[in-house]
Amino acid sequence: MPRVSAAYLAERRAHILEAAARCFAREGFHRATLQHIVREAGLSPGAIYRYFSSKEDIVAAIASERHAAERVLLRGTATERGALPGVAELARAFLGRLGRPAEREWRRVTVQLWSEALRSPRVMEVVRSGLDEPLRLVAARLRAGQRDGTIARDVDATATARVAAAVFEGLVLQQAWEPGLDVERFVRAAVRLLEGLAPAGRRRASARKRQARGAQE
Amino acid sequence: MPRVSAAYLAERRAHILEAAARCFAREGFHRATLQHIVREAGLSPGAIYRYFSSKEDIVAAIASERHAAERVLLRGTATERGALPGVAELARAFLGRLGRPAEREWRRVTVQLWSEALRSPRVMEVVRSGLDEPLRLVAARLRAGQRDGTIARDVDATATARVAAAVFEGLVLQQAWEPGLDVERFVRAAVRLLEGLAPAGRRRASARKRQARGAQE
Amino acid sequence: MPRVSAAYLAERRAHILEAAARCFAREGFHRATLQHIVREAGLSPGAIYRYFSSKEDIVAAIASERHAAERVLLRGTATERGALPGVAELARAFLGRLGRPAEREWRRVTVQLWSEALRSPRVMEVVRSGLDEPLRLVAARLRAGQRDGTIARDVDATATARVAAAVFEGLVLQQAWEPGLDVERFVRAAVRLLEGLAPAGRRRASARKRQARGAQE
Amino acid sequence: MPRVSAAYLAERRAHILEAAARCFAREGFHRATLQHIVREAGLSPGAIYRYFSSKEDIVAAIASERHAAERVLLRGTATERGALPGVAELARAFLGRLGRPAEREWRRVTVQLWSEALRSPRVMEVVRSGLDEPLRLVAARLRAGQRDGTIARDVDATATARVAAAVFEGLVLQQAWEPGLDVERFVRAAVRLLEGLAPAGRRRASARKRQARGAQE
């Protein structure tokens, strides 16, 4: 099948990546053998190696794809609204997406990428650069909120952004372990925490509204 | 009628686990071979198999040890103080401990256990039961705070406990990736978030104290 | 009804063989992959297989080409002069040619063909028929020398021809290992040995001439 | 089978080497797979890798063993006799040994080592150091002969030693190709050539003796 289009090649590559991701989600990077991927992709070993130079290359490519998808998601969130709602929207975008059953596979792969990053500089680079941009963005929004008075001045924007990222990571993890987790509820609790960053005086109104609903469970 | 004392056996077992943990931290569960562990422990393969039935058994044992250590830590935190300070103390105990360089190895192993849990029911069981107890404890303290008025009624204690656990997990992860991370600052930001859970009226005083210091960075 | 001329085909074939020989000289028959040859020739795998039915076919073709070239060289040496000078000329023709840097590649390929012949009847046939003709020719010249009195009667022409061939082979080998080898000097020493085949009485004159120069090193 | 003697280990190693040599002689280094060697040795792949770190390591070890054996052979030849007989003895020792059917396998392996040396620095080193010592020894004996008058002054000892080595190499090759070769006759012809190095005057007597037998074939 010679002289095929670039689109065909890209599609083939994506096809392999998807097959590999399914295998990795199911069995882990190390248990999933190339034979599994070969079978899942319906190809031959040689075909795989035409698109990727090694198994690790596939892992790194998956990390990259994931990273790219998150970057798109990140940039898609509006910046127009107030700082606190902006961050909350970000949280909903990221966390909410994870709740979708279709993402189940990705959550499992993501957790593995975290651990793989500890061994593979290539994966580490992808994973860390995937963390840095959200960190900067959230910190910037928090600082904007401090300037326009919607966020208390005593908040450490940089460190709080890290905490927010940690919440996201922890959710990915807990959901990977417990697919039935109630993400909506988790997200609401996270957003409630964020609202505690508002200056003391400004919290009254929203607090009262919420009080009406009452605590759950 | 054992030829050697139980203490000797326990010591041997612990010795192997420590050697294995060093190997796992250094190379990951899958890259670390039994030969590496054998070398690190200064023993023979046969000796290892006298104490553990398989490599996975070693991994599970490490997870258990970790779990037991955390349980001790958890139970060591006082319940006497008010709810919010109690949770904050818990946060400091767990998060602060992670900052110690000596724990660096453990952080790396922990992240790997998370991903290993996805494949191994045994590890999963240990890891999840290690999460459940803190979850219950934190939720209970939050509810106690709601009863005594130090925590707002609109807070979802159960979900917030999960968010708190997520913050802990995210910190473990970020520190594993970036050993130089400023944990103190991270912990302060996390505690600040928790304080936002206080009822609107009660926050004025502490907020003003903090305002004096100003935000960092 | 060929679409392209026979000359074009032959040229293509030769082009591939040259590319293959360069690869073989550089990496050996077994390390050199068809992909290497494809790249070196600037063609596609399919194109190669249009001219050769297998990798081994290329090897055999290279051996044949080499053989043909040597046959030409062999027939080009004059038979007119006396027997001993005739053999010496042959030696000079063969050995001297090897000294040329351009032949370096061929020496490496030749040594590999020798070893390949042990496994491949096709290569063996080519290699041995390439040895037989020189063997017969040299033996014939030695016998002619015995008839005209320039070579001692006690010389075993057939066996001596083999020894002469061995000298040639050994030189190819030593030069393949050590490209800087002083071939001229080697050839002189070999010719000097041949002169020892002259009947005792006839050696005086040439011996004295040489004595003047003295031994080297 | 733990804690075995060093002798057992050495024997095991030798056993593997012999099995490998048989495979290599039969199929060549590249065609002979580890599985072949495993089967021939009656062991498992893992067992082989306990003694050798790679297939190439086995090849190099075989070259070394061969080299060591030749060194012993070389040193075993007397130096007491005159120079020319000394060299002739050397020739007989080396060449004669090759004629033995038991050495057939070794000849085939040797030819392959020559070609392997072109690709493997390790093998090259072994092969070349195996050539250097005989070269020096033969050259020294030739020079001794020149000093005591048994070898003509016009002989280039160094280059002639190389020619002698070439004769040896050529014989190995020709015999590998043609196991039925009459080595005795080849050796006699080679020795006859060496005798031509005697000063002109001294050759009369031996020449006449030989004349009686006459040329063969």
Place this chain on the structure above:
DNA sequence: AATGAATGAGCTTTCATTCAT
């Protein structure tokens, strides 16, 4: 209780060859 040589299934990767285009 401890040793460590041995096992062997199974890993990732290669590469001569094919054939739809």
Place this chain on the structure above:
DNA sequence: TATGAATGAAAGCTCATTCAT
């Protein structure tokens, strides 16, 4: 004719595990 993506058998090698000593 030529292309080059695809094949798939088989390569070298690893390593968790066993068991005779």
